[in-house]
Amino acid sequence: MFTGIVISGSQLAYAASVTVQHDNLNVRTGPGTNYEQIQKVHTNETFSIIQEQEEWVEIELSNGTGWVSKEYVTISEEDTEEADATEDVEAETVQTNPSTETNTIKIYYDHSQIRKGPGTTYPITDFADKGTSFEVISADDEWYEIKNNQIQGFIHKGLVDVPQSKRSSGIKHKTIVIDAGHGGRDVGSISASGEYEKDFTYRTAQLLSHELKALGANPIFTRNEDEFISLASRATLSNFLDTDAFISIHYNSVPELPNVEGMETFYYHDQSKELATLIQKEMMKETESRDRGITYGDYQVLRQNLKPAVLLELGFLSNPEMEQLLLTDAYQKKMVTGMINGLLYYFNQ
Numbered sequence: 001m002f003t004g005i006v007i008s009g010s011q012l013a014y015a016a017s018v019t020v021q022h023d024n025l026n027v028r029t030g031p032g033t034n035y036e037q038i039q040k041v042h043t044n045e046t047f048s049i050i051q052e053q054e055e056w057v058e059i060e061l062s063n064g065t066g067w068v069s070k071e072y073v074t075i076s077e078e079d080t081e082e083a084d085a086t087e088d089v090e091a092e093t094v095q096t097n098p099s100t101e102t103n104t105i106k107i108y109y110d111h112s113q114i115r116k117g118p119g120t121t122y123p124i125t126d127f128a129d130k131g132t133s134f135e136v137i138s139a140d141d142e143w144y145e146i147k148n149n150q151i152q153g154f155i156h157k158g159l160v161d162v163p164q165s166k167r168s169s170g171i172k173h174k175t176i177v178i179d180a181g182h183g184g185r186d187v188g189s190i191s192a193s194g195e196y197e198k199d200f201t202y203r204t205a206q207l208l209s210h211e212l213k214a215l216g217a218n219p220i221f222t223r224n225e226d227e228f229i230s231l232a233s234r235a236t237l238s239n240f241l242d243t244d245a246f247i248s249i250h251y252n253s254v255p256e257l258p259n260v261e262g263m264e265t266f267y268y269h270d271q272s273k274e275l276a277t278l279i280q281k282e283m284m285k286e287t288e289s290r291d292r293g294i295t296y297g298d299y300q301v302l303r304q305n306l307k308p309a310v311l312l313e314l315g316f317l318s319n320p321e322m323e324q325l326l327l328t329d330a331y332q333k334k335m336v337t338g339m340i341n342g343l344l345y346y347f348n349q
């Protein structure tokens with residue numbers, strides 16, 4: 001069964017609710033069966049929706065949030081109708097509320113596509129030329145809702161220029177592009193137990209994003225849960241956004257040497273060496289993993305990246321013991337804490 005609207009992995013907030021259609025439905029920490037179960041919900045219980053991602057929906061619980069499969073819930077009609085209603089309602093809100101702090105963006109390319117909703121599945125409603133200014137009405141991880149006196153709609157963040165004035169010390173408001181390595185038909189390396197690297201990298205990316213958001217940073221993903229995105233597109237996205245740091249997440253594998261272990265951070269341009277040093281150092285502190293150090297690495301996502309960019313190899317999936325450790329939330333959390341601490345030092349110096 002398929003309910004609700006397709007938002008191609010964007011993280012959007014809706015004032016909608018789900019009603020559970022299955023008894024003892026598992027609630028998990030993330031959008032997938034590989035995430036830990038945290039509690040169960042029951043038939044006919046209703047919850048507010050925080051966001052939707054592909055086949056999963058994040059719901060508001062009395063003690064936090066969690067994810068359930070859309071297969072076992074119905075989503076209230078409210079949100080499917082919203083796409084049509086939004087335009088008028090929000091236009092009015094903006095006009096009658098001029099005191100709201102305004103944030104403006106400029107279009108980066110000629111003939112940029114403006115869409116009816118926040119995703120490439122929505123129809124194109126207009127085009128805007130390079131240099132055109134818009135007021136930002138709302139934003140999610142990937143899209144801005146924008147308007148000026150001629151046009152209103154949604155534009156991908158990769159197509160706009162954000163004023164530099166927001167740059168300051170500290171991690172707050174910093175744009176951090178999180179690149180979960182591989183995806184879709186590119187599964188990456190294969191673990192000792194036959195799992196794919198692309199799923200490990202996505203899981204770590206989700207956790208990192210969650211922690212960054214809690215600190216007031218602006219994390220942006222280069223890919224949705226399981227889609228193929230070229231290496232060039234990943235670097236391009238970083239270059240066109242107001243990126244303060246780009247972090248590519250990978251896991252290693254050397255099946256013929258199953259005892260190999262350790263973490264390593266790569267950089268390409270000299271400007272990224274400091275970021276690499278700080279993240280590697282802090283990850284070592286948190287995980288006590290074997291330190292493989294920082295290394296110059298000729299990777300396309302780093303080489304073509306104009307922003308401070310690092311590529312993390314977080315451990316060897318071919319090592320059966322390491323794989324089991326890497327599958328635990330506790331160890332994932334340690335790695336992410338190391339990354340966050342490295343970023344905090346980087347932005348606070």
Ligand SMILES: [Zn+2]
Nearest residue numbers: 181188250251
């Ligand atoms: Zn990889």
